[in-house]
Amino acid sequence: MERKPDKPQIYAGDIWKRFGITEHYGGYFATEELIKRCGIWPLQDILIIGCGTGYTPVLLAKEYNDFVMATDIDPRMLELTRERIIKEGVGAKVKTQLADVQNLPFKDNTYNVVLAESVLVFTDPLQSAREMLRVLKPGGVFGVNEVTVVGSPPAKSIESLTQFYPSKVQILSENEWRHLFEEAGFDEVTSIVHKLNYWKQLLSHLKIDGPRKYLASVYHMIADSDLRSIFFNKGLLWDTISLMSYMSYGLYTGKKP
Numbered sequence: 069m070e071r072k073p074d075k076p077q078i079y080a081g082d083i084w085k086r087f088g089i090t091e092h093y094g095g096y097f098a099t100e101e102l103i104k105r106c107g108i109w110p111l112q113d114i115l116i117i118g119c120g121t122g123y124t125p126v127l128l129a130k131e132y133n134d135f136v137m138a139t140d141i142d143p144r145m146l147e148l149t150r151e152r153i154i155k156e157g158v159g160a161k162v163k164t165q166l167a168d169v170q171n172l173p174f175k176d177n178t179y180n181v182v183l184a185e186s187v188l189v190f191t192d193p194l195q196s197a198r199e200m201l202r203v204l205k206p207g208g209v210f211g212v213n214e215v216t217v218v219g220s221p222p223a224k225s226i227e228s229l230t231q232f233y234p235s236k237v238q239i240l241s242e243n244e245w246r247h248l249f250e251e252a253g254f255d256e257v258t259s260i261v262h263k264l265n266y267w268k269q270l271l272s273h274l275k276i277d278g279p280r281k282y283l284a285s286v287y288h289m290i291a292d293s294d295l296r297s298i299f300f301n302k303g304l305l306w307d308t309i310s311l312m313s314y315m316s317y318g319l320y321t322g323k324k325p
């Protein structure tokens with residue numbers, strides 16, 4: 069008899085990638101808040117880590133008049149970012165480069181600000197934070213939005229959900245994130261944790277991706293028989309629902325000494 073693989077063949081990232089959609093908790097509301105908390109002003113050199121489909125780099129170039137280096141480990145994401153750059157006419161201000169946050173291809177002391185939204189959870193977060201510190205200029209600021217766990221979710225549900233990702237997913241509490249940034253060498257670490265608002269998340273998708281693209285992707289996800297079998301047969305739907313009340317997002321900032 070054919071042996072079934074232990075892990076599902078489809079990963080969370082692949083699903084969105086198929087449709088050219090990425091997200092972070094809090095959507096564009098959280099992005100605006102993170103930009104404010106970092107104190108970003110015009111004409112700064114900004115590095116974006118794991119830029120996904122490029123909403124934040126384009127926003128910073130267009131609305132804040134900054135110079136942006138948009139990076140991601142996935143070439144497909146950079147293609148999507150470039151499409152957005154061309155569509156929004158910000159090619160003179162936004163560059164793109166393939167880069168792994170854990171080993172950034174940039175010199176020490178290069179950027180005024182480094183931003184990452186829902187990226188470090190997929191990496192070794194301490195190594196990533198150290199790299200972010202290295203490429204920042206002294207006095208430069210990091211801004212990170214990461215999934216932040218509140219309370220003690222059932223371990224079984226977390227284990228089951230992480231099957232949906234190709235690498236270990238780091239689900240840390242606010243104190244653990246703060247400690248990690250301090251251990252990496254940042255000063256003046258700040259944090260604020262928000263509960264996820266599903267209506268705002270939907271609104272953000274409709275604005276960033278456009279209603280047609282977003283609704284078509286949701287329809288295809290529901291219609292995809294592989295996905296349906298993973299969710300329903302393996303109990304993932306229940307695990308996802310049982311984790312919802314524990315999942316928030318944290319906005320973290322800090323300074324390079």
Ligand SMILES: C[S@@+](CC[C@H](N)C(=O)[O-])C[C@H]1O[C@@H](n2cnc3c(N)ncnc32)[C@H](O)[C@@H]1O
Pocket residue numbers: 090091092117118119120121139140141142145167168169170184185186187190191
């Ligand atoms: C959940 S998506 C978030 C994308 C985008 N920041 C957004 O908010 O829409 C995670 C992104 O991180 C990228 N990523 C994952 N591991 C990475 C790494 N080691 N270095 C750089 N980017 C990475 C993925 O390719 C993906 O684009």
